[in-house]
Amino acid sequence: MKLVISLALAACASLTCAQGPQRCTSMRVRRNAASLSQRDWQSIANVLSQMNDDGWMSRFGASHDRLFSRVHGNTCFFPFHRRYVLEFENIARTYDPNFVVPYWDATESFRDPAADSILGSTALGTNGQSGDGCLTNGIQANAQMTYPNQHCLRRAFDNGNSINPWYAPEIISSYIQTDTSLASFRENIEYSIHGAVHLGLGGEMDTGYAAQDFSFMVHHANLDRLWWDWQNTHNSFLMYDGTGSNGPASLSDRIPEDSSVPLNGDNVESVMVLGYGNVCYTYDSGPGAPQSYPSGGSGGNNREQGGSNDNNNQVFSGSSNVENRRLESEGIQNSLDSNALNRLFPGFGGSRNQSVRRRDSEKKTSECGGPIPFPPRLTPSWIKMHGYDAKRVESAHKNACEIVEILNNSTYSSPY
Incomplete structure (x- = not known):
């Protein structure tokens, strides 16, 4: 009898593994930051102030800095930052259960980024003040950071009081449509809009501890949205190829984490599909979660993707409009x-x-x-x-x- 029970449990465990993570019972929606009201921005400001007082902003900055070389320049870039922004969102929701990280579609203002209303004095804030670069307006106005030393949150546009043009939506559209591997798409995104926004804002965003600036979170939420669009365009929900943080990429790889911001030892596969497991969010620009968890197992370099999604035949562009x-x-x-x-x-x-x-x-x-x-x-x-x-x-x-x-x-x- 004990042998039968053991075999049954083993079969059940195997079945659970094959089915993958369970579909989320509820989903939160990340909105375009351009659609937020002044009240929305104020709510975000209240949460960020409390998180900063409790040391969370500097913890996120420190952990990103210490993990820097492991989560850039390789395919781990996407799953790490998806999990990282999600952890920030989860912690923020302990202060305000309605908190959801918005995304900043930087392609919308690529011609003149500094004129974007999101960089206004009542949203993310403008340029830092002359001299020390301290940010004196916006939702993190006059914030003080403790990592790597005591200093004000800084901003320094890359062209004086203006910002050099960023990447047009059409360029990102081409990447989404032509890149047939995640390794290639990651490289194109990391070398383009990812770096352009970081360098355009400068200051804190031009450092390894950029996560202390909330601009980091809304920027990486947008990059995550682009990855999700790419996954749906190619029906490649579980593709994880190229090189990971510790060698050849594998879905079983543990996502790098630092003790200041633990990520529960999650592996890459746990964050690959929105709407499953603990990744219970989607984006207001679509698409939604697949109807079923994609097939293909947990090995690396997976190119046989399954799942059912009404959006799988859609092709997405770099824009959210x-x-x-x-x-x-x-x-x-x-x-x-x-x-x-x-x-x-x-x-x-x-x-x-x-x-x-x-x-x-x-x-x-x-x-x-x-x-x-x-x-x-x-x-x-x-x-x-x-x-x-x-x-x-x-x-x-x-x-x-x-x-x-x-x-x-x-x-x-x-x-x-």
């Missing part, structure tokens, strides 16, 4: 020939097979500054800080500029 997504898709289809479309935007479907319709006849320009501004380069110090391969970073920037150049030299008119 549904109407602009439509205009972007139609505009690109009508402006590029089939070769350019299939190479850069395969998810937007077929074209009319015309030659690329160019502005000013066949005139080309390699100068940065067309209708879509060319993205900035990562700084040498940022590249060194992250241990990136400078040649790969330069190659990624060159490819991004090529996307912009092709669009600018066609008849395409960006809706953003």
